[in-house]
Amino acid sequence: MHEFEFHRPLTVTEAVDTLRAAPDAKLLAGGQSLLPVMKLNLAAPSALVSLRGVRELCGIRREGDRLVIGAGTTHAEVASSSVVKTALPALAELAEQIGDPQVRHRGTLGGSLAHNDPSADYPAAVLALNATIVTDRRKIPADAFFLGMFETALARDEIITAVEIPKVQRASYVKLSSPASRYAIVGVMVAESAHGVRVGVTGAAPCAFRFEAAEKALEARFAPQALDGLQFPADELLSDLHAAADYRAHLVSVLTRRAVVAA
Numbered sequence: 079m080h081e082f083e084f085h086r087p088l089t090v091t092e093a094v095d096t097l098r099a100a101p102d103a104k105l106l107a108g109g110q111s112l113l114p115v116m117k118l119n120l121a122a123p124s125a126l127v128s129l130r131g132v133r134e135l136c137g138i139r140r141e142g143d144r145l146v147i148g149a150g151t152t153h154a155e156v157a158s159s160s161v162v163k164t165a166l167p168a169l170a171e172l173a174e175q176i177g178d179p180q181v182r183h184r185g186t187l188g189g190s191l192a193h194n195d196p197s198a199d200y201p202a203a204v205l206a207l208n209a210t211i212v213t214d215r216r217k218i219p220a221d222a223f224f225l226g227m228f229e230t231a232l233a234r235d236e237i238i239t240a241v242e243i244p245k246v247q248r249a250s251y252v253k254l255s256s257p258a259s260r261y262a263i264v265g266v267m268v269a270e271s272a273h274g275v276r277v278g279v280t281g282a283a284p285c286a287f288r289f290e291a292a293e294k295a296l297e298a299r300f301a302p303q304a305l306d307g308l309q310f311p312a313d314e315l316l317s318d319l320h321a322a323a324d325y326r327a328h329l330v331s332v333l334t335r336r337a338v339v340a341a
Contacts, residue, residue, distance in 0.1 A: 086128050098235050135149045135239060145242075149186065150188060166249065168251050197280060248341045251266070252337045295308060312327035
């Protein structure tokens with residue numbers, strides 16, 4: 079690992095100013111993604127800007143019909159929150175499936191979304207839940223946030239501050255995970271709200287996406303039978319040592335059906 083400066087800002091404004099002062103500085107949330115990459119010398123930032131001391135990024139609350147989760151909230155906090163369990167139990171269950179206890183107590187919601195790993199769990203959730211990613215300067219709809227593998231709509235000096243989730247009537251997340259890392263080989267969240275049905279998929283492609291054909295079928299009838307005969311195409315899906323593209327395509331269809339049953 080290369081040498082780097084370490085900064086501990088106490089506010090979002092201070093963190094943004096520090097980022098701008100060092101052109102190749104990187105934000106550090108829980109460190110569950112960035113630090114392993116640095117140890118492999120795949121990244122060598124001159125400075126790390128830790129967000130652990132920025133209290134305004136933490137917390138879970140209800141604002142009317144919306145659930146608002148601070149970007150610095152850990153996976154363990156999402157999983158154990160009584161507010162989340164009451165308003166959106168599927169999200170608490172998703173968070174409980176991330177990694178292991180050590181990862182869940184260090185990794186954060188904002189860090190996971192900003193990193194945008196192809197196999198991360200939260201991207202499928204924010205797509206299915208029609209969430210809004212709030213930053214220090216704007217609000218980004220989930221549909222416009224994920225651009226490609228490890229690529230998002232965030233500017234280099236932009237910081238996620240919270241995620242806003244509108245009310246849903248029912249939702250469920252189901253995944254087939256790697257037995258070693260518990261990353262999703264494929265993960266699917268299905269959510270129904272007053273505005274319709276949304277299906278978010280992770281693990282199958284370079285970044286999370288919506289299964290629009292399933293959404294249309296489920297809006298007509300929210301039942302597993304509505305998905306009969308519906309197959310997801312394998313084109314442009316990932317193929318690696320964990321699963322071939324055609325197997326991932328099969329999993330998308332199977333796990334969508336299971337998520338509907340669970341919801």
